[in-house]
Amino acid sequence: MFLKNLQMNRRSVFSTLIIISQVAFFARTFALDLKIDLPPDEGLQPVLYYNPITNQKAESELKRAPKSATENSKNNQNNKENRIVISANSINQNNNNFDIPPPPPSLEIKATKKNTKLSSLQNKRQVKDFTSTKKISKIEENFPMIPCIIHNVNFWKKVYTEIDSNEAFIHDKESLNRVYAKIKIPQNPQIRTQFVKNEREKYIALLDSLSKKLKTPKKWTFQEKKIAKLFNKGELTQKNLLLAKDNIRFQSGLKTQFEEGIQRSINFMPTIFPEIKSSGLPLDLAYLPHVESSFNSKAGSKVGAMGLWQIMPGTMRHIEGDEAVSKRTDPKVSTRVAMKILKADYEKIQSWPLTLTAYNHGVNGVLRAISETGSRDLCKIIDHYDSPSFKFASTNFYAQFLAARKVAMQRYLVLAKKGDSRKVLKRTLLSSQGGKLK
Incomplete structure (x- = not known):
């Protein structure tokens, strides 16, 4: 009886060792298959x-x-x-x-x-x-x-180094050297959307106003003068100012x-x-x-x-x-x-x-x-x-x-x-x- 129990115990131990080795093998295989070399504290969630x-x-x-x-x-x-x-x-x-x-x-x-x-x-x-x-x-x-x-590269260098996510450039999307303003933007999505809309309308109005007063520089406001300086010689025309109204774009900082x-x-x-x-x-x-x-x-x-x-x-x-x-x-x-x-x-x-x-x-x-x-x-x-x-x-x-x-x-x-x-x-x-x- 003792020998029979000993033989059963040996079989149990042997079976257990086989199961453990198989589990370890599959676990190791799975880990290798999905191994990702990630930075510390990175990638816990997509x-x-x-x-x-x-x-x-x-x-x-x-x-x-x-x-x-x-x-x-x-x-x-x-x-x-x-x-x-x-x-x-x-x-x-x-x-x-x-x-x-x-x-x-x-x-x-x-x-x-x-x-x-x-x-x-x-x-x-x-x-x-x-x-x-x-x-x-x-x-x-x-x-x-x-x-x-060249102007585009300089623009993106500023985006990467000068302004953060709570700031933005208001600029001309066709001429990236034409940045109208750097502004602080709200972080609340709903407030931010309305704020951006208001700022866009503000600069559309300024460009429109300037286009109507090109021949009377003395009547230009301070902001209109700043905008006028962003246009190169020969570019400050009514046609270009009206086109610029459609090119206003916001770029947040990175x-x-x-x-x-x-x-x-x-x-x-x-x-x-x-x-x-x-x-x-x-x-x-x-x-x-x-x-x-x-x-x-x-x-x-x-x-x-x-x-x-x-x-x-x-x-x-x-x-x-x-x-x-x-x-x-x-x-x-x-x-x-x-x-x-x-x-x-x-x-x-x-x-x-x-x-x-x-x-x-x-x-x-x-x-x-x-x-x-x-x-x-x-x-x-x-x-x-x-x-x-x-x-x-x-x-x-x-x-x-x-x-x-x-x-x-x-x-x-x-x-x-x-x-x-x-x-x-x-x-x-x-x-x-x-x-x-x-």
Whole structure:
């Protein structure tokens, strides 16, 4: 009897050990599958990230998402769902484990022969080995400052550094150097809406009044004189003043939000920077999440984009499969996918200012703009391309990127003098600049 009980006890213990080991295995597997490298105290709940561009209907809401990746480009829509149209299997992945890999070669595109017909712009470009081509010597060649957006870049730098969420610029949306006033805005949504409406009507009235008194400057009020000074010589005409009435726009500040993004980004750099390096794309793309999400990995938009890089569910599904949609908040996975999107878009567009514009507007929309204007010059496209979806958000996206990069660089230079931040920056952003920040 004793031996029988002992044998049963041994079986029970053995069975219990098997169950415990299985539970531990599944728990470990589940944890690995959903592991997300998050900053401290970040990401407990998904949050709605409000794009700093306000008072404009989301461009991706204007048209439906594409039905498939093989539809004709004229039927594809201008949102983030259609950023990528190539097969995920056609892009090589580098999943090796490493700290900071050696600097990658940059892109070299062998362009097809010129064709006088606009339809030739849609011809396939021959792409030369993304990972084995000659290095571009200057970063400025990738992301140049374009003359037509200098005022826009300066405007966004002020939004990121000078005004906070309780303040706003009242400005002309077509001429961002024309800022009528900096105002304090109520935080209560209902009061705020009425306040903004009243301020808008106030400046519409001022512009209207000034347009009627152009020939009698002595009758101008103090505020009318301030407005008149914002117009360059030859611009202060009745026609331009009446047009300016329709261009009044409010932009709230992002000073605190941007600074919080700077702090979060330092925690993310060891994860995302190696992915950008291994992709062979310009290293300055590491600054793009400052514009997209303020480096909040749980950020979500009103149209369904999510994560550091604000990837749409359909785009993620197309590249990585259904199961990857939930991993858009994973910094490593989302960065790898974002690089695939940007690489594929650059292959088609062959211009980084336009490729970044496509990241916001949609690659097919930008290709359509190139076709209709016959140019890959962002300034010419902004001036001459007319589309209901190519408005303030799209025309300012590249300028926002340049502004965010400049402001972030300056902050990193300060933080690089401090403890742990210095170590991270030396291994990531500082390493891309030869030990110096621009």
